[in-house]
Amino acid sequence: MSNFEIGLTSFPVLLILIFLRIPIGLAMFLVGLGGLYYLTGSPNIALAKLKTETYSTFSSYSLSIVPMFLLMGHFATLGGMSQALFKAAESFLGHRRGGVAMAAVGACAGFGSICGSSLATAATMSQVALPELRRYGYSGGFSTATLAAGGTLGILIPPSVILVIYAILTEQNIAKLFLAAFVPGLLAAVGYMITISIYVRIHPNAAGVREPMPMIERFKALSEVWPVLLVFITVVGGIYMGIFTPTEGAAVGAAGTGLIALLNGGLTKVTLVESFMATARASAMIFFIVLGAGFYNGFLAMSQVPQQLSVYVSELGYSPWIILMIILTLYLVFGCVMDSLSMILLTIPIFFPIISTLDFGLTLEETAIWFGIIVLIVVEVGLITPPVGMNLFVINSMDRMTPMVETYKAVMYFVASDVVRVVLLVAFPGITLFLLRLFG
Numbered sequence: 001m002s003n004f005e006i007g008l009t010s011f012p013v014l015l016i017l018i019f020l021r022i023p024i025g026l027a028m029f030l031v032g033l034g035g036l037y038y039l040t041g042s043p044n045i046a047l048a049k050l051k052t053e054t055y056s057t058f059s060s061y062s063l064s065i066v067p068m069f070l071l072m073g074h075f076a077t078l079g080g081m082s083q084a085l086f087k088a089a090e091s092f093l094g095h096r097r098g099g100v101a102m103a104a105v106g107a108c109a110g111f112g113s114i115c116g117s118s119l120a121t122a123a124t125m126s127q128v129a130l131p132e133l134r135r136y137g138y139s140g141g142f143s144t145a146t147l148a149a150g151g152t153l154g155i156l157i158p159p160s161v162i163l164v165i166y167a168i169l170t171e172q173n174i175a176k177l178f179l180a181a182f183v184p185g186l187l188a189a190v191g192y193m194i195t196i197s198i199y200v201r202i203h204p205n206a207a208g209v210r211e212p213m214p215m216i217e218r219f220k221a222l223s224e225v226w227p228v229l230l231v232f233i234t235v236v237g238g239i240y241m242g243i244f245t246p247t248e249g250a251a252v253g254a255a256g257t258g259l260i261a262l263l264n265g266g267l268t269k270v271t272l273v274e275s276f277m278a279t280a281r282a283s284a285m286i287f288f289i290v291l292g293a294g295f296y297n298g299f300l301a302m303s304q305v306p307q308q309l310s311v312y313v314s315e316l317g318y319s320p321w322i323i324l325m326i327i328l329t330l331y332l333v334f335g336c337v338m339d340s341l342s343m344i345l346l347t348i349p350i351f352f353p354i355i356s357t358l359d360f361g362l363t364l365e366e367t368a369i370w371f372g373i374i375v376l377i378v379v380e381v382g383l384i385t386p387p388v389g390m391n392l393f394v395i396n397s398m399d400r401m402t403p404m405v406e407t408y409k410a411v412m413y414f415v416a417s418d419v420v421r422v423v424l425l426v427a428f429p430g431i432t433l434f435l436l437r438l439f440g
Helices: 003-019 024-040 041-057 063-079 081-093 099-112 118-135 139-153 161-170 174-202 215-224 226-240 246-263 268-304 306-317 320-334 340-356 364-382 390-398 404-427 430-439
Strands: none
Touching: 003 024, 003 174, 003 268, 003 306, 003 364, 024 041, 024 063, 024 390, 041 268, 041 430, 063 081, 063 118, 063 161, 063 226, 063 246, 063 268, 081 099, 081 118, 081 215, 099 174, 099 340, 118 139, 118 246, 118 390, 139 161, 139 174, 139 364, 139 390, 139 404, 161 268, 161 364, 174 226, 174 246, 174 320, 174 364, 174 404, 174 430, 226 246, 268 306, 268 340, 320 340, 320 364, 320 404, 340 364, 340 390, 364 430, 390 404, 404 430
C-alpha cells in the first residue's frame, strides 16, 4: 500500500475506535502514533514525535486562552449573571406568546458573550430558565429544545473556545475571527426567536402567557445586567482597541467575573476550588483531544492525504460552491455522531487546504475567516441534531420527565432555522465579513 492509501485507510479505523466508545482524543492519538510507526518503520521516530508534539502542544501560548474563558464562564455562573440576564430578558419579552422561551434565547446569547462553551451555556441557562418555562405552561419538548438550541450560541458569540481552536489550526487571527462571528451570532439569536414565534402559532398549546411586568420593574431588572456588559465591553473592547491580546483579555475577563462573583457572595473557598477543578478537568479533556489530533494530523501530513486531496479536488473542475456544499453536508452528517471539538480537530486539517485552493472572490484571509464561521455554525447544528446532539442530552439530563423524542420533534424547527442561516451566509459572504471589513 502507498502512503496515501494508508492515510485513507486510517479513517475507517478511527471511526471504528470511536464507535467502540474509545475517547476521541485517545483514538486519534493511537491511530496517529501507530500510523507514524507504520510509515517510518522506526519506533524511534514515533517516540521522538511523542516528545516534540507534546511539548509544542502544551507550551502553546495561544492555548492558554482556553482555561481562562472556561474559568470566566464558571465565575459568571457563581456571580448570578445568568439569572440576571434571564430576568431582564423575561421582563421585556415574557408577556408575549412564546416570550419566556425568547427570553431564554436572549439570555443564552448574553451569557455566551462571557462564556465560550456551548455545553456550559446550555447547562447553566437550563437551571435558570427551565423552572420558569414549566411554571408558565410551556411543554416539555418545546422547553428543552429551546434551551438546547439557545445553548449553541455559547460557541458562536465571542468569546468562543471552538473559534480559538480553529484559529490555532489555520493560523488565523483570533481577534478577527471573534469580530466576524458577531453578526452571524446575532442572526442566530434573532432566527431562534422567529422560530419560537412560528412554533407557538403552529402549536398554540405548547406555550402559556404571563402578565406584563410594570415598566419600573423592567428597568430595574435591566439595570442588574451591568456586570455582564462591563465584562463584555472590557474584554472585547480591550482586545479590539489593542490594549491587550485575546489571551490577556481572557485573563482580565476571568479576574473580573471572579471579582463580581466575590462581591455577590457566590465565590467562596469551596466554590473557588470547585471552579478551578471543573476548569482543570475541561481544559485537560480539550488539551488531550488537541494532542491526539496533533499526532493524527502529523500522520496524515506524512501520508500526503491533505495535499493529494487538494490537488485531486482542484483537478476535478467543479465549482468552488459545489465543493463547499459537499464539505458542509459532510459536517452535517458528522454532527449526528461526533461532538463539535472532535469534528473541528479531525476535519479542518483536511478540508482547509482544499478550501484554500478555491476561488470565492475573496482574499485568502477572508476565505479562511468566512469558512471558519460557516463551519462553526454547521458544527453548532450538530449539537442539536438527533441522535447524538450533545446539548440535547445535557438538557434532557436536567428534565427527566420529558421524553427525548419530544425534544427531537421540537428541535427540528431550530435546525431548520440554522439551515436557512447557513444558506444566507454561504450565498452572501459579506454578511460575515461586514464588521471585519469595517474595522479590520
